[in-house]
Amino acid sequence: MGRMSGREWPHAVMASSAISELGANHVEKDSGDAYVDDLNQIVTAPGYMNENAAPHEVFDGVGQMIEGVKKETWISLLQNNA
Numbered sequence: 001m002g003r004m005s006g007r008e009w010p011h012a013v014m015a016s017s018a019i020s021e022l023g024a025n026h027v028e029k030d031s032g033d034a035y036v037d038d039l040n041q042i043v044t045a046p047g048y049m050n051e052n053a054a055p056h057e058v059f060d061g062v063g064q065m066i067e068g069v070k071k072e073t074w075i076s077l078l079q080n081n082a
Helices: 012-021 055-080
Strands: 035-037 042-044
Touching: 035 055, 042 055
Parallel strands: none
Antiparallel strands: 035 042
């Protein structure tokens, strides 16, 4: 979801509050990163939540997110076929 503070993360407070209201935990990541929650099978990346993110950083984060989705898909398929 991004960082919880800093000028380059203008939506941090609102997004972090919304996450908390939903009963979830905010995990700080940079634009070039992704987060994989294996337990809940959720994969996310901050992308342009950082208004100063360079395109290559967003590309890297989305790439990690896609790899995470592929991993979660394989895990799910293996568990369903076991």
